[in-house]
Amino acid sequence: SKKLPLPSSTRILTVSNQKGGVGKTTSTVNLAAALARGGARVLVIDLDPQGNASTALGVEHPAEELSVYNVLVGEATIGEVIRPSTEHERLDCVPANIHLAGAEIELVSLVAREQRLRRALDRYLGEMEDPYHYVIIDCPPSLGLLTINAFVAAREVLIPIQCEYYALEGLSQLLSNIELIQQHLNSELTISTILLTMFDSRTNLAQQVAQEVRDHFPTQTLETIIPRSVRVSEAPSYGQSVISYDYSSSGSLSYREAAAELAHRGAPVSKER
Numbered sequence: 610s611k612k613l614p615l616p617s618s619t620r621i622l623t624v625s626n627q628k629g630g631v632g633k634t635t636s637t638v639n640l641a642a643a644l645a646r647g648g649a650r651v652l653v654i655d656l657d658p659q660g661n662a663s664t665a666l667g668v669e670h671p672a673e674e675l676s677v678y679n680v681l682v683g684e685a686t687i688g689e690v691i692r693p694s695t696e697h698e699r700l701d702c703v704p705a706n707i708h709l710a711g712a713e714i715e716l717v718s719l720v721a722r723e724q725r726l727r728r729a730l731d732r733y734l735g736e737m738e739d740p741y742h743y744v745i746i747d748c749p750p751s752l753g754l755l756t757i758n759a760f761v762a763a764r765e766v767l768i769p770i771q772c773e774y775y776a777l778e779g780l781s782q783l784l785s786n787i788e789l790i791q792q793h794l795n796s797e798l799t800i801s802t803i804l805l806t807m808f809d810s811r812t813n814l815a816q817q818v819a820q821e822v823r824d825h826f827p828t829q830t831l832e833t834i835i836p837r838s839v840r841v842s843e844a845p846s847y848g849q850s851v852i853s854y855d856y857s858s859s860g861s862l863s864y865r866e867a868a869a870e871l872a873h874r875g876a877p878v879s880k881e882r
C-alpha cells in the first residue's frame with residue numbers, strides 16, 4: 610500500500626452520530642485498517658456495548674474478559690485491556706463487551722464521570738514510547754455518557770452521514786451537543802470530518818443529500834463518498850475490514866481514499882490541551 614503522511618502527535622477522533630445504522634462502526638474499522646496499512650499505528654476504542662468494532666477487527670470480547678467497561682469504572686488501565694487486531698500488525702483495539710450496557714447508568718454516580726476515558730487515554734498515551742498516530746473511538750447511537758466520554762477524550766469529531774432522506778434530520782441535536790461539550794468540557798473539540806456513506810449513485814435523492822451536506826459543511830466533507838456495497842457489509846462477519854476481505858472492491862478503494870484524504874488534510878489547527 611501507498612505510505613500515508615503521519616501526524617506528528619496523536620490524532621484522536623470520535624466517530625459519532627446519534628442515529629444508528631449510518632456507518633459509524635463500518636467507517637471506524639475501515640478507516641483504521643486503511644490508516645494502519647498506510648503506515649500509521651492505530652488504536653480503535655470500541656465504545657458500543659454491541660462490540661461490533663471489536664468483532665470486525667477480529668478481536669473477541671467475551672463477557673468474562675476485561676474491556677473498556679473496566680477502564681471506565683476505574684478497575685483497569687487501557688494497557689491491561691488492549692488487544693492486537695488480527696486485521697493488521699499496527700492496529701490495536703480496546704474491546705467492548707456486554708458489561709458496557711450498564712456503564713451509561715453506573716457512570717452517573719462516579720467522580721469526573723465525563724472525563725474517565727480521557728484520563729485513562731492521556732495516561733496511557735503519555736507512557737508510550739511510540740504513541741499511536743491515530744486513536745479512533747466508535748460511539749454508540751446515543752448522546753449519553755459514553756458518547757460524552759468520547760467527545761471529552763477526542764480532539765476531532767468525524768460524523769458519518771448516510772445519503773438518505775432523513776440524513777440531516779437530528780443532526781442539529783448532535784451539533785448543539787458538541788457545542789455544549791466545547792463550552793463546558795473540551796474547548797479544543799472540532800468537527801473535522803464529515804464522511805458520506807452508503808451512497809447509491811443510481812438515485813437522485815442520494816445526489817441531493819450529498820450536495821446538501823456539502824453546502825452545510827463545505828470544508829469538513831471529504832471528497833470521497835463511500836458507496837453502498839455488499840462487500841462492505843459482508844466483511845465484518847469474517848472478522849475483517851473490507852480492505853482485507855476484498856482489497857480491490859469499490860468499498861475498499863473508497864475507504865482507502867477517504868483515509869488518504871484524512872491523512873493528507875492533517876489535524877485541524879487547535880490549541881494544545
Ligand code: ADP
Nearest residue numbers: 629630631632633634635807836837838841842
Ligand atoms: P452504525 O455503527 O452507525 O450503527 P454500521 O457501521 O454498523 O452503522 O452500519 C449499519 C449496517 O449497514 C451494517 O449492517 C453495515 O454492514 C452496513 N453498511 C455500512 N456501510 C455500508 C456500505 N457502504 N455498503 C453496504 N452496507 C453498509
Ligand code: MG
Nearest residue numbers: 633634657661
Ligand atoms: Mg455501530
